[in-house]
Structure formats: C-alpha cells, structure tokens
Amino acid sequence: MRTLAQLVADLEGRRTSSRALVEECLARIEAPAGEGARVFVKYDATRALAAADFHDRMRGLGAPASPFAGIPISIKDLFDIRGEVTTAGSIVLRDAPAAERDAPAVARLRAAGFILLGRTNMTEFAFSGLGINSHHGTPLNPHERQIGRIPGGSTSGGAVSVTDGMAYAALGTDTGGSCRIPAALCGTVGFKPTARRVPRDGAFPLSPSLDSIGPLAASVADCATLDSVLSGESELSDVEWPLAGVRLAVPQSLVLDGLDEHVAHSFERSLSKLAAAGVRIADIPLAELKQLPDINRKGGLVTAEAYAIHRERVSTDSSAALYDPLVLNRVLRGRQQDAADYLELLRTRADFRRRVDAVLAPYDAVLMPTVPVVAPPLAQLQPQDEYTRMNVLMLRNPSIANFLDGCAISVPCHEAGTLPAGLMLVSTYGTDRKLLAIAASVERLVTPAWHS
Numbered sequence: 332m333r334t335l336a337q338l339v340a341d342l343e344g345r346r347t348s349s350r351a352l353v354e355e356c357l358a359r360i361e362a363p364a365g366e367g368a369r370v371f372v373k374y375d376a377t378r379a380l381a382a383a384d385f386h387d388r389m390r391g392l393g394a395p396a397s398p399f400a401g402i403p404i405s406i407k408d409l410f411d412i413r414g415e416v417t418t419a420g421s422i423v424l425r426d427a428p429a430a431e432r433d434a435p436a437v438a439r440l441r442a443a444g445f446i447l448l449g450r451t452n453m454t455e456f457a458f459s460g461l462g463i464n465s466h467h468g469t470p471l472n473p474h475e476r477q478i479g480r481i482p483g484g485s486t487s488g489g490a491v492s493v494t495d496g497m498a499y500a501a502l503g504t505d506t507g508g509s510c511r512i513p514a515a516l517c518g519t520v521g522f523k524p525t526a527r528r529v530p531r532d533g534a535f536p537l538s539p540s541l542d543s544i545g546p547l548a549a550s551v552a553d554c555a556t557l558d559s560v561l562s563g564e565s566e567l568s569d570v571e572w573p574l575a576g577v578r579l580a581v582p583q584s585l586v587l588d589g590l591d592e593h594v595a596h597s598f599e600r601s602l603s604k605l606a607a608a609g610v611r612i613a614d615i616p617l618a619e620l621k622q623l624p625d626i627n628r629k630g631g632l633v634t635a636e637a638y639a640i641h642r643e644r645v646s647t648d649s650s651a652a653l654y655d656p657l658v659l660n661r662v663l664r665g666r667q668q669d670a671a672d673y674l675e676l677l678r679t680r681a682d683f684r685r686r687v688d689a690v691l692a693p694y695d696a697v698l699m700p701t702v703p704v705v706a707p708p709l710a711q712l713q714p715q716d717e718y719t720r721m722n723v724l725m726l727r728n729p730s731i732a733n734f735l736d737g738c739a740i741s742v743p744c745h746e747a748g749t750l751p752a753g754l755m756l757v758s759t760y761g762t763d764r765k766l767l768a769i770a771a772s773v774e775r776l777v778t779p780a781w782h783s
Contacts, residue, residue, distance in 0.1 A: 332519065332549035332780070335556050338499060339398045342390065349383035349390075349401025349446065352499070356403045356448060359497045366476075369468040370488040370497055372408050372418065374449025379403065382446045399556070400444025405498035407489050408450040409457060410434045411533035419535040420453040420485075422466050423644060423653045434533025436502060436544050436561050443560045448498050451488030455658045457504060457537045458637060460512045460725035461712065462487030465655045472517055472706045474750055480706040483513035483725065489547050490517040500548040500557055506537045506633060508702075508729025510545045511741035515701035515753025520774070521547045522554040522740045523732060524763050529561045536640060538633040540677075541733040550780075551742060551771040558763065572768035574776075575609030578694045579756075582617035586699040586728050593745070597752035598700045601744040601777040605698075608776055613694070619687050620731065626679055630664040632734075635673050638665020657718060684735055688759050696769055699728055701741040701753030728755065738763045740770045747779035 341347040357376050360367035386401030395401070411417050411430035418424045433441060441447060452467050454460075462484030463469045470491040472480035482491050489501030490513030503510045505523035514521025526543040536542055546557035555570045581587075581602070590598065606612055629635075638645075641662050645651045651659060668676070691697060702725050712718045732739035737759045744754035754777055758766040775781050 332493065332496070333499065334550045335399060335402065335499065335548070335553045338402050342401060343398070349386045350380060352401065353379050353383040353403050353446060353448070356497050356499075359495055360448075366470050366491055366495060367497060369470040370452055370491050370495070371405070371449045372420070372452050372467055372488070373415070379446050379448050386444055386446070396442070396444035399560075402445055402500075403448045403498050404440060404445045405448050405451045405489055405492040405501045406437060407486050407501070407503045408453055409504055409535050410437050410502065412437055412447065412450070415450070417535055419456050420464055420467070421455045421654070423650065430533070432533070435530040436534065439560050439563065440502065451486070451492055451501065453487055453489075454485035455655045456535070456637070456641070456662075457485040457506060457509055458633075458658045458661050459484050459722050460508050460729075461718070461722050462513055463657075463709065463712065463718075465657075469709055471709070474518065474706070479709045481516065481709050481712065483516035483702075483706065485509040486513050486521075486547060490514055490519060490521070493519050493547055493549065500546055500553055503545060503547050504534060504537075505543050505545050505729075505733070506541045507726045507733050510547055511701050511729045511739060511753065511755060512725050514547050514741045515743075515755075516706040516751060518743050518745070518751035519547055519549060520551055520554050520740065520742050521545065522558060522767070523729075523738060524558055524562070525738045525761050526733075526736060528558075528738075528763055536636075538636040540632045540636060540680075543733070551740065551767060551774045554740065555764075555767040555771070558767065570768050570771040572765070572772045574605065574769075574772045576611060577769060578611045578613065579605065579696055579698045580613050580615045580617070580691065580694040581698050582620060583614055584616060584618050585620040585623065586731070589703050589724065590700060591704045593705055593750060594700050594703055594752045597745045598754065600746070601754050602698070604776045605773065612698070615690070617687070617690060619683065619690070622683070623731070623734070626676070626683065629667045629672060630661075632676060632680070634661060634665040635668045635676070636665070637662050657715065680734060687735060691759060695758070696766055697757040699755050699757070701729060701755040703728065705750040705752065732757045736760050738766050740766060742770055742774045742778050743780070744777040745779060
C-alpha cells in the first residue's frame with residue numbers, strides 16, 4: 332500500500348501521473364479473479380479517467396487544486412454524490428431520488444482534488460460490524476483469501492479497496508467501530524474522529540447520537556491528512572509526538588476478555604515495545620466499562636434510533652421483505668424501547684461520559700485491542716446464533732469510543748506475515764489531533780509495514 336505522501340512525491344516528481352494511478356486502480360477493480368465486483372457497488376471509469384486527465388493538465392501548468400489532486404479515493408455507499416442514488420448497501424433505496432448535491436465530506440474531498448472512483452459495498456444500512464452483505468456479496472478479507480475470511484464492517488468495501496490497491500484511501504463512517512473493525516481485520520489504519528468534527532449531512536444515518544465520519548488509509552499520517560480535509564482545517568499540523576513520558580492506560584475490565592491467542596500475543600508485544608520506548612503504561616480497573624452490557628441491554632441508542640429512521644419502511648411487509656433478515660432483526664429490536672427508556676438512556680450516557688472522562692483525565696490515551704479475535708471465515712457465521720455472537724464481540728471494544736463521544740484509531744500491530752490484529756488508541760472528546768500524533772509514533776513501533 333502506497334501512502335499519500337509517496338503518491339504526492341511521485342506526482343510532483345513526474346514519476347507517475349493521475350491517469351496512471353486511476354488506470355492501476357481500475358485494472359485491479361476489473362481483474363477477473365479480483366474482488367472488485369464485491370468491493371464496488373458502482374464506479375465510473377470514464378468519469379474517473381477524465382478527472383485524472385484534468386488534474387494532470389493542471390499539474391502540468393503548475394496549478395493543481397492541492398498536492399493531493401488526482402489521487403483516487405473510494406466512497407462508502409452511504410454518502411450523497413451529486414446525481415447518484417445513495418443506496419446504503421441495500422436494495423430498499425434503489426428507486427430513491429438521486430442526490431442533488433454532494434455530502435459535505437464528499438465535497439471537501441472533491442475540492443481537494445481527490446478523484447471519486449466509486450461507491451463501495453458495506454453492511455446494509457451500516458448495521459453490523461462483520462461486513463456481510465446479502466445483496467451485493469461480501470468482499471473477502473485480503474488475508475488468506477482462499478479461506479474466505481470476513482472483512483469486518485460496516486465499511487467493508489472501503490477497507491478492501493485500500494488493501495487491494497483499488498483506491499489509495501477510503502471514506503467511511505463509524506457508529507460502533509465501522510472504520511476501525513475492518514481496518515483491524517484487513518491490516519490497515521482506520522480513524523474515528525470526534526463525531527461533530529466532520530459534518531454528517533448527506534450521509535444516510537444509522538444512529539445520529541453515535542455516527543461519525545472518518546477515513547481508512549495506509550498509514551496514520553494518511554488518516555491525519557484526510558481528517559484535515561474532512562474537518563475543514565486550513566493547515567495540517569505535524570503528525571509527530573515523542574513517546575517518552577506519554578501516559579497510556581490499559582483498562583482491565585471487559586476489553587481484554589476473550590482474546591484469541593494471536594490478538595493477545597500481538598497486544599502484549601505492542602505493550603512491550605511501547606514500554607521500551609519510554610511510554611508510561613498504567614493498568615487501570617475502569618470498572619465503569621462493566622456497566623455497558625446492562626446499559627445497552629435493550630439494544631442501546633443504535634437500535635432505538637435506527638428503528639426511528641426505518642420504522643415507516645419496515646411497517647409494510649413488501650418493504651420489510653427487501654431488508655437482509657439479519658439487519659431487519661436488529662432494526663426491529665428498537666421497538667423494545669419506549670420514550671422513557673430512550674430519555675433515560677441519554678441521561679445515563681451523559682453521566683457515564685462524565686465519570687469515565689474523569690478517570691481518564693490523567694492519561695494521554697487508552698490502549699486496547701481493536702477487536703478480540705482475528706477475522707473468522709465467512710462460512711463460520713452462517714448460523715444466526717454465531718453471526719449474532721461474533722457481531723457483539725466485534726463491536727464490544729470499538730463501540731466504547733462512540734458511546735463516550737471520543738476519538739479513536741486502529742493501527743496494525745501484528746508481526747509481518749501473520750493475520751492482522753489491531754491496536755486501538757482511544758481519547759476523549761476533541762483531542763483528535765493529539766491522538767493522531769501519538770498514534771503516528773506508536774505506529775512506527777508496532778506496525779509491520781514500518782519494519783518490512
């Protein structure tokens with residue numbers, strides 16, 4: 332995977348062109364033995380090549396829109412793109428009107444010169460952490476592809492578009508881990524910003540209380556670059572943070588339960604490397620996390636708000652029949668909560684955030700495994716009980732950051748040549764740039780790409 336910095340240098344040095352980059356991506360999308368048909372629900376080769384030629388001409392004249400002009404990027408099928416129907420990984424919305432304007436996140440990427448290659452596959456309505464899609468097929472994880480491992484979700488196509496070189500970055504969303512889970516399982520970087528940092532207009536909602544918009548890319552620096560564009564920051568601060576003396580907390584409640592051997596080894600290996608670099612690592616109880624299963628026993632904010640969004644559609648048998656049954660079951664769980672339950676949940680969340688933020692105040696960030704297991708084979712999840720169990724397991728750790736309204740990032744931490752495992756750094760509301768800077772330094776120590 333080439334980073335944005337490498338691509339910028341190659342474009343500026345005339346060692347490549349935007350057209351060459353787009354042609355390389357298209358060749359991978361259209362490769363007969365590749366995953367392109369399951370990764371992209373729609374792409375427009377003619378439009379992408381025309382945009383590439385435009386940016387090459389502008390760069391030749393010394394007037395590129397930005398250093399990133401002409402770099403291909405994929406867009407999750409959750410965002411409005413002017414003139415296209417936003418189907419959210421479903422067939423329910425296939426006859427909806429086309430979008431009249433770009434979502435702000437898409438518009439900001441376009442204004443920076445990124446080329447929108449196409450819309451990537453996802454879990455239907457973003458309502459699962461596994462990445463399975465019964466309508467368009469499930470993009471297979473790039474690792475041990477012959478086994479058919481899941482990609483993670485819900486930004487499944489976005490993650491695989493990056494790992495397979497079909498795009499050089501991906502725009503995704505994250506309601507309970509939907510950028511970070513596929514990043515961890517596929518071996519790339521995924522960033523969830525503080526929710527209000529990036530405008531969510533024009534992105535089909537799952538849970539307005541929890542939704543956030545973030546990138547998946549080859550490196551932390553790439554995610555920081557994209558975060559700067561998406562958030563509208565005028566200047567990009569350096570992604571650098573000396574690790575000596577940095578205070579990182581490792582919760583001992585909930586997040587370390589049920590780790591498989593590979594994830595446990597990768598996590599302990601990462602802690603050892605960080606400690607050797609002078610990071611002050613503290614094991615803390617953070618017993619508040621044990622309260623989360625009870626707080627969300629009726630499905631939590633996500634099911635209540637998803638049901639409110641889909642209630643009219645699922646009220647008729649003909650429309651409900653178009654949903655993936657596994658997704659429909661999750662949506663219908665929202666009926667278990669009445670208005671009093673929902674208001675109490677909002678109050679409980681606010682109190683939970685205050686208490687946890689107070690505990691975390693002395694630390695620069697929190698460390699935990701992104702997900703507790705490696706990507707399971709898709710065939711293993713055919714029984715509904717196993718699908719449900721694995722989905723809960725995948726969402727358990729990353730959803731903490733969403734409930735806290737914080738920011739979080741997953742970086743690969745496995746040894747080269749082994750299945751991917753993710754190391755997640757979580758921080759509190761509004762500390763995004765500091766977290767990215769710390770994560771960039773952590774990445775240099777634990778991510779195999781830096782040592783290959």
